Amino acid sequence: MDQEKIKAAWKQETIQADVLLVGGGAAGAIAALSAFDAGAHVLLLTKGRLQSGCSRMAGSGMVAVMDRKDEEDKPEIHIEDSISEGCGLKDPALVEVMVREAADIVRYLDREGLPFEKDAGRFILAQRPKHRFPRHLCTQNSFGPHLMTCLGRAVKAQRIALRENAMLTDVHLEDGEVADAWAVDQ
Incomplete structure (x- = not known):
């Protein structure tokens, strides 16, 4: 099957957000919470599960x-x-x-x-x-698992839009700002 047929078979979904954050580690979770607290509609995209990744390994x-x-x-x-x-x-x-x-x-x-x-x-x-x-x-x-459990709980409590197991594949810029982004998930 060629690449165009594969892409045509994919389910597409449009999600609007004021702030798109890529990465569900400590920095991404804290940035998502901060943007949410400032009144932004936030989408947090992580290629694994929230609370996974390198931050969980913090010493x-x-x-x-x-x-x-x-x-x-x-x-x-x-x-x-x-x-x-x-x-x-x-x-x-x-x-x-x-x-x-x-x-x-x-x-x-x-x-x-x-x-x-x-x-x-x-x-x-x-x-x-x-x-x-x-x-x-x-x-x-260990600090890392406690940190990510705490931040994951906070992200979920605020009902921040979250897409786990999704990988950013492309962004489209307009006037130096991200206008659109594309990701694939499972």
């Missing part, structure tokens, strides 16, 4: 300056430590964004039920190599 936790009164840690120090930890390979502008938003993301994930380790209601902050202050937040067991 032990994340780092953030958590505004603890008993610590002298500051975002500027965290930025320096992160760039040093990456042996100068990290993009300083991206590191700065990550550091400045990390505490808000931790608080958001905590509200969404991510089981960070705590003592008397305060986050337990562990020391990491090449960081001058304790700022590593952990969950019991």
